[in-house]
Amino acid sequence: MSIIKDTFVKLKNDVEHFGEKEWHNWGQNQKCAPDEIFRPVNLHDLKKIVKKAKENNKKIRCAAAGHTWSSLSVTNGYLVIVTDLNDIEIQYNERLKTWTVTTEAGVYLKDLDEKLRKHNPPLTLDAATVLNTVTTSGIVATGSHGARCSNSTIPEKVISFQIVTADGELREFSDEIDPIEMNAARISFGLLGIIYKLTFKVEPMFNFIMKDTFPAISDYWKPANLKNDVSNSDSIEVFYWPFNTPGLEGKNDKLWVKTCKRTDLNATESQEEVQLVSAFQNFELEFGDHIYEHLIKFPESTPYITHLLFKTGVEHESEKIIPAPDAIHYQKGIDHIPCMDLEFAIKINHVSRSLK
Template identity: 25%
Template sequence: MSGQVAKAPNLGNKQKNYQFRNWSSTFKCVPELYFRPKSEDELVNIVNLARENHKTIKVVGSGHSPSDLACTNEYMINLDDLNHVLEFDPKSRIITVEAGIRLFQLNQELKWRGIALSNLGAISDQSIAGAISSATHGTGINFGNLSTQVIGLTMITASGKKIHCSEVKDAEIFKAALCSVGALGIITRVTIQCEPEFRLEAEQQPMKLDTILNDLKEIVCSAEHVRFWWSPHTDDCAKQAETIGYFRETILGYHLYQFLLYLTRFYPPTIPRLAHLMFLIKFNKGTLMVDDSYKVFNSDCLFEQYVNEWAIPWERTAEALRKLGQWVRENDEKGIYVHFPVEVRFVDKDDIWLSPSYGRKAHTMFKDELTKAYPKFKDFLELREELDPEGIFLNPYLRRHLLGEYGPKVDAAQFKARL
């Protein structure tokens, strides 16, 4: 009697008791199994294993969301080993990369080929899949978020099937997947339309908040990429970009600022004075820089931060900041202070289903609010149900915010690390 023993599927590197913590150290988790696959085939095997064992999957990158978006108690997948350039057409400047490539790696790969992304955010630690899944954006009134530069992608669904989609092939899946927070499947390949590499001239100058708000339209349209920082508890702003030397940036801008912020936890009334001091150190002197585009787009985020982000019609910027300023002043007496500058960026509209250009950021809202704010939200949920009927790609965060579920099993408190 003879027989064959079935060969176990290749799952790549896997680990038990892995401790995941997001970048801001606000949430943490210990998934049942942590995978680092090196191929799409290994990813398919992991998805099949999860489906057979009734487990859920969460794919993580740099973990830059300050929420529990990346947390799970079951299967976690890291795509860092899927970080290669797969195809490049120098004539059309179209490049296809694996989904785990970090933006700083991608920037180098593009530079070597004489091309660049049209726009970038301030941070390049994210993977390309994570950046587009969360509609990461830079600034520029005529520039969309990073997802708008993507012209095609490949995704593994809950069935283990690979879907190749674009504007002309499975267009609805494509528009949904471009900002899907991991709810539709695992993005494995991304095809990007680039442009010839270019350099940017960036000027930073101190301005008063009222000056910016009174001339906002003219200022926003004065250059391709405009942003400004407002220092709460003051009327001080800094418009656009900067490059400064090691001592001011690293010794004062990083170590001293971080230490002083730590001290304010024990005596919060010093925060307004600190805000004014750090503006004088970091922003009070005008600067001019010319460098490769991605180096100008990027800026050092210094230390771990717990932040939130609001998306509003840019025409209401002045109204929003004036109301926020009023709120800050009214709450000074209550001992409520704003530690960090408010960064204001501008982004063009798009037709991506869950893009914040439709309204507000998904992570600040729940199902009923999302349905009202996003015209395609119902379509997104129907597509999610079609692609993943068993909810393999739903973690507690997505169950709360997309499906409107409540209770201990989906409560963010189970992952809370610290305030």
């Protein structure tokens, strides 16, 4: 933290409030009017909030970018928004023989990616969410998973936490200190206290071969095909976009299959090209949001509009080699379309039974 920031914090008489009275999440399906909303900027603030809550018999919940659809952050007590806790520190861990990065709770993935790219040597997380406008504490505390087929989930990349517990003191959790407690801390949903800092294992930058194909559902949706892609890819996502073929016949519909596989080959696209695609995606989804608003008013147009959007904005078969963070965060502009989500998982060794 800078000297100027430290000095400013010492001169303050209270934690910054910004006069906020209400909070809602990104999807706008959760809203609340807390007794007080706090935006801490350092550890001193966090401790002060917890001690104040204890004195006034208030319960605390936390929020970051607000992308959860659940009521996890909804409270009539104290709401702590952690997005001003944004310091990043990169270290080499001699004991583990690996690079690590320690972030404060409010660091956005897009800022973390940029910091890791500019490091010497360039570094990256090997698992993250598609969204890069979420925070490190937010994706870990909620058990966010990304699309990896193997290796580990995002919380398992964390090797230590610093958490302000209910007594207002800072406590460290790690596998080295207590592996059982560390497992509880990895996906805590805020039950152990307020996350102040968390440390991830990272690795030297690498590239993915990212491939988009659009097979017919009748051809692809078979146990052998799905199992082959899961077994031979680092990540796979299968999307279904209704009414995507001429005549709007469901039996002719296609799937969108996106696979990524790690490679030592050089990138086939420059950063300028990647950024140009990202800018277009932002525009595309911002425009798409207006179309979805039209569908709410005229639901009978849904088959025709979704067919048009699939053909013009989605169905483009491609194969390219790009750096890991660009492949992981392949879709920009998602924030333009607030929505709700339903997901499910299928165990690969049960895939034959699941698809019958």
